Amino acid sequence: MEFGFEVALCSFLESTTDWVVARQLGGAVATPGSRIVDICAVKPGTAFEARTRITSREIPALAIESDVGVGKAVDWREAFECSAERAQSVIDRATECGFFETERHNGRRFVRQTARYPTWIGGLVGIENKPDLGTPGDLQRQLRIDVSVGLFDTVILATESYVTDAHLNRLPEAVGVWRFDPEARERTVIREPTPLAVEKTGVELQARRPLQTDVAFVTPAEKAAKRRRIAERAYGKGWRTYTFPDCQHITATADGRPYCSWFDRVVNPAVECGDDCEGFQPGEPPAVDCKRLRDKRSPWVADPEGTQRAQSGLDRFL
Numbered sequence: 370m371e372f373g374f375e376v377a378l379c380s381f382l383e384s385t386t387d388w389v390v391a392r393q394l395g396g397a398v399a400t401p402g403s404r405i406v407d408i409c410a411v412k413p414g415t416a417f418e419a420r421t422r423i424t425s426r427e428i429p430a431l432a433i434e435s436d437v438g439v440g441k442a443v444d445w446r447e448a449f450e451c452s453a454e455r456a457q458s459v460i461d462r463a464t465e466c467g468f469f470e471t472e473r474h475n476g477r478r479f480v481r482q483t484a485r486y487p488t489w490i491g492g493l494v495g496i497e498n499k500p501d502l503g504t505p506g507d508l509q510r511q512l513r514i515d516v517s518v519g520l521f522d523t524v525i526l527a528t529e530s531y532v533t534d535a536h537l538n539r540l541p542e543a544v545g546v547w548r549f550d551p552e553a554r555e556r557t558v559i560r561e562p563t564p565l566a567v568e569k570t571g572v573e574l575q576a577r578r579p580l581q582t583d584v585a586f587v588t589p590a591e592k593a594a595k596r597r598r599i600a601e602r603a604y605g606k607g608w609r610t611y612t613f614p615d616c617q618h619i620t621a622t623a624d625g626r627p628y629c630s631w632f633d634r635v636v637n638p639a640v641e642c643g644d645d646c647e648g649f650q651p652g653e654p655p656a657v658d659c660k661r662l663r664d665k666r667s668p669w670v671a672d673p674e675g676t677q678r679a680q681s682g683l684d685r686f687l
């Protein structure tokens with residue numbers, strides 16, 4: 370149920386906003402992986418177009434954080450603080466995606482950026498989905514963590530349930546609340562979110578033991594780096610991150626969601642499909658061009674010209 374709700378909300382946001390929408394990204398800083406946020410959306414900032422020109426893919430964080438600049442190419446060994454193996458892998462990925470270009474001088478590899486990395490993030494929205502508020506699970510704790518870290522500019526709870534005052538009172542005040550109907554594609558804003566202090570030190574709640582809760586302080590610089598990583602991941606991945614199964618019953622909805630005719634609903638292929646499913650009938654998966662769908666519906670640009678210099682200018686070094 371939650372998967373169908375989630376991808377319907379992603380599709381709704383993609384077609385009604387200019388946000389870059391992604392699913393299931395890490396939202397913890399001190400203990401990465403301890404908090405996965407259902408939907409992460411990036412609001413384009415003023416330099417968004419400059420970002421779209423560089424590459425349609427995710428730019429590796431270590432490439433952005435390295436001492437490689439746009440001017441003179443530098444010896445890669447002086448530009449990274451990680452292991453040589455890791456640095457080489459980052460350089461390869463950054464070069465493949467068009468953010469770095471590589472030259473050789475006396476047999477040594479030199480690198481530079483093809484364009485200055487732009488400040489393109491206008492804001493981050495974190496959305497926690499809980500279609501049925503009757504089974505809230507860990508909802509309150511998750512939202513408390515999000516608010517106290519302050520990694521996202523705004524945090525929203527999205528639900529299909531009728532929202533009562535009692536529900537609202539149990540949630541942190543800063544959390545906005547949407548009621549969303551995935552069939553009708555209608556959203557009602559029940560409560561607007563309060564912007565969080567992303568530029569201030571946050572507190573990340575960690576392990577909880579009897580009479581003790583461990584916390585970690587997250588500095589503004591750590592938050593800024595994590596926000597950039599989330600935005601880059603969202604830009605590169607989008608929300609259609611599933612693979613269609615080789616079952617006769619699967620088709621794609623017009624916006625690219627996996628629809629099963631056996632169960633007559635959208636299904637989560639990673640969890641529900643496979644030859645142990647009672648309706649499974651071997652067949653060809655549908656040919657769905659998720660890249661084209663995304664390019665048509667979101668501000669993401671599939672095949673930018675890129676910012677690499679003319680190859681002929683480099684040939685003399687290679």
Ligand code: SF4
Nearest residue numbers: 616629631642646648
């Ligand atoms: S494997 Fe099962 S859930 Fe998946 S498409 Fe086929 S019938 Fe539907």
